[in-house]
Amino acid sequence: MQFADRLQNVETSAIRELFKLLGKPGIISFAGGFPDPSLFDVEGIREATAAVLRDTPGPVLQYGATEGYGPAREQLARFMAGKGVQVAPEGLIVTTGSQQALDLIGKTMISPGDKVIVEAPTFLATIQCFRLYGAHVIGAPIDADGVLVEPLERLIAEHRPKLVYLIPNFGNPHGAMLSLERRRRILEIAARTGTLVVEDDPYGELYFDQPAPPSLLALSAQVPGSREWLAHCGSMSKILSPGLRVGWLIAQPALLANATMCKQFSDAHTSNLTQATAAHYLTLNRLEGALDQVRKVYAERARVMAARLRAELGDAITFDAPKGGMFFWARLTGGRDASAFAQRAIEKLVAFVPGAPFFAHDPDLSTLRLSFATADVAKIEEGIARLGQAL
């Protein structure tokens, strides 16, 4: 069968191949990117689902508007207001996870051969999604404070990219938090050069000790001319439940209109039932309590993981402990290859993801990603001890 040419731009992710090995009995996995299901606020979601089915069965079970279910757009606009973003309900569209928002941005903005800049490393699905639309994806270097501004500015000047994609808060896989000063400078560059910056923020609420700085979108109010160059992707996945598939996109009206048109041909609209459930949930005043619990649990797991990595792997590994999110991004020293290490780790019944696939090009083969979200403290201790043995 002759498939579309665009499929030649992508391959199945190396990570999926690795996941096939995770079924081994007794394996401790730091490989996944899932939140811990035991932290889902099942009771709250049950209450919200029951309420919307009781009070508004017709609309929530019916076809709906592509832009999103009215009460969901209202509640999400309020949620963003709580994070310092002034947006009208009509200023956002609800998407089927933020993954769909990224796809809609790709569909709306990228023509074959266009250049886009991403962090090196970045979210693998974004690289793949943008490549499917024919993008030439260019990586910009990062450190623990996020993307480095001067190299980014040089890459923008050199390549005139269609867009720059950033995960400013505790990104997947890098765990870095973009500093406030860098956020401001990036907004100035976006406004000055007329470059679309896509801010993907599924992890911002998962901070440990103190909240992340305001989002690029929130800060854009202070940088004249920057807001029209921002697209912001939000998600309920890491703060409420990924199975609901509720995300959102905030962007300037023309981009939003085109994204809505593309969505119409894709899934018509996001499930009204899950949108309504998420919206009702937000009125229950449970989210902060639930999030506090998630933050506490993840912070403890991250603390234990950092301590055990230092104790068990010592000089063989370097990392900056994350200030939030779900991931450690680490580097093996002494020229060690993370893929070979991953194979040996699997033999010792512990799994993680080698970092190479997260680079658009020139992968750093010594890097790896460890998730601390789903393993409890005892498993983290045992798993990192096994990593020590594998080394």
Ligand code: PMP
């Ligand atoms: N962006 C990033 C950085 C992610 O890590 C993920 C999911 N792991 C997504 C977007 C997509 O999330 P969702 O579609 O569930 O909102």
